[in-house]
Amino acid sequence: MAAAILAGVGWFLFRRWRRNLPVDPRLTAAYWQKSGIVLGAYLLSILAGAGVTRIMVGFNRSGWADLLMVAFFAVWVLYGALWLLRFLPTSKPRSAWLTRSRGWADALALLLLAGLAAGARML
DSSP: OHHHHHHHHHHHHHHHHHHTSOOOTTOOHHHHHHHHHHHHHHHHHHHHHHHHHHHHHOSSOOTHHHHHHHHHHHHHHHHHHHHHHHHSOOSSOOOHHHHOTTSHHHHHHHHHHHHHHHHHHHO
């Protein structure tokens, strides 16, 4: 009940705040549809990451392997967020490091994922 009340108050304040802002003509229905599709793909990738995490380590292990897999899942989610930022439609120009798909952020994330997965399998 409290969540519904807070959501209603938040929606009311958002609508009141939005009324004072100028309407951007680029924010069309197609913009919101593409944003929804990309967000859905991101959520599916998080679900896939949870499955990969559990399958890689197994279900009856504990200790350091689980801690490494928690770190693996956190890096997986952050790497997915990086790709989410790349694919989400935006009304502002993107940074150069963000648009480059084989940059330092990708290399760092993939190295971390490989290292954490290998470390968890070895424990």
